[in-house]
Amino acid sequence: MKVAVDQDRCCGAGACVLLAPDVFDQRDDDGVVVLLDGQPPEELHALVGEAAAACPGAAISLGGTA
C-alpha cells in the first residue's frame, strides 16, 4: 500500500491522526496533514483505509497493492 496526501485539499480536521497516528500527523502551525509513513506495514492497512475514507477533505489517496 502506497499512501499519498494532498496538503492543498487538507482542511486540518485531524481525522486521519485519530485513526492512524503512526502514519499521519498534523503541522503544529496550521494543522495541515503530514505523512509520516508513505508505505505503512500491513497491520495498519485497514486503519489507513478507514482514514482515507474518513478524511473530510478527500485529501488521502491510496495506491499500490493492498
Add this chain to the structure above:
Amino acid sequence: MPGCGDLAGRDRVSAPGHVLVVGASASGLSTAEALRRKGYQNRLTVLGAEPHLPYDRPPLSKQVLAGLWSPERVQLRQPAALSTLDAEFLLDDPATRLDVAERAVHTASGRVLTADVVVVATGLRPRVLPGQAGLRGVHVLRTLDDALALRSALLSCSRLVVVGDGVLGAEIAATARGMGVAVTLAGPQPAPLAAQLGPLAAGLLGELHAENGVDLRLGAAVTGLTERDGDVTGVCLADGETLPADLVVVALGAAPVTEWLADSGLTLDNGLVCDSRCRAAEGVYGVGDVARWHHETLDTVLRLENRTNAVEQAGVVAGNILGEDRPYTPVPYFWTDQFDAKVHVHGIPRADAEVSIVEGSTADRRFVATYHRDGAVVGVLGWNMPKQARLRRRELVANSALVEGKP
C-alpha cells in the same frame, strides 16, 4: 477490531443480496465504500438526483465560488476508484417514492428499484424566502451548479446581500468579499454563527468580517425581498429597513429531503427519524444530513449537517447493514474557513456554556477555547489552531470510541 474486519467468520448468508443507496453525495458514496471495505460483495446501487458523480460540498462556498478550484476538483473520487467500487450509479433521477414493505424505490424517470436494504441519503434542500421563486438575482447554494451560477453572478454584481448568518452565509460573505464584491450580511443573530460558536467566538468572527469590509446588518430578521420587473432590488428587514441589492444569496438553512418518503409510513420529523443504529425500519437506514437518530451517549435525538458526520455515520450504517449492531455515537465536529480564520469545533459549544481560553490568545487570533457546562467540557473550539484543538477532543464528555482513536 469492530468496523474494520471483513465478513470472514460471520455468516455470509446473512449479507443482503442488494443494497440500494438513495443519494450520491458524500454520505451515499461513503456508505457504498464502507460496505465494500467491510467485505460486502453483492449487488450495490447508488441512485443520485443530480447529474454529477459524487462531489464534495464544503469547497463550493469557498474554493469553487472564489474560482480557485475548477469544478472537476470537487469530484470525490476519480473514475478509476469509482469503477473498483463495483457499484451501479444511476444519476439524474430523483427518488419519488419508497414502498417500505417491498423496499421498492420509485424514481422520477419511472424506474422501480427493489432491494433488500435501502439507505436514505437524500440530504438537504435550501430553505427559501417567500416570493423568491422566479425572481432574477436571487440564489441559493447547495449544489455544484448553484455554486457556478452564483460565481458567475458575483463577477458582475454591484451589491450582494447574504441573507443568513450561519456557517454557509458567513462563508459566502467572506468569499465574495475576497473577490472584491460589496457585501452586506443580514441575519437575526447578534453575531455570525452565534448559535454554533457562542458569543465570544461569534463576536470575534463578526469583528473579522467588519475589518474585511463586510457590512454586518445583524439582529433583525429578514422578512422578504423587493423587486422591479422581476429583478431583485433589495432585502426587507423586520425593523422596516430595506437593504439595497442587485444580487441576493439566501442561506437560511436547509430542510431534509424527505418529501419522497411522505407516504412511506416512516417517521418524518425534521429528518428521517432513526434509532440508535440509524435504522428507520427493518431494512431501511438513514445516513448524513437527512437522518435524525438517537445518540445514545448524549441521550438525545440529533441530526448533524456536516461533512464528517456523512462519512462517520456511513461507516456505522454499513456495519449495521452487515450485522454489527453498533450504536452511532460521534463527537460532532465541523470546521469553517473565513478570511484568514480556520475555525474547528468539536462537540457542542452551547451558547450558555462557560468559555475558557486554554491555549494561545484571542488577541493573536490563534487560540483554543474549551466550553464547560456543569463542570464538564462540552465543546472545544480551535481558532487557527486545528491540531491543538483536536488534541483536546478527549476532554469532551461525549466519550465516543472515535475520541479514543478507534472507529
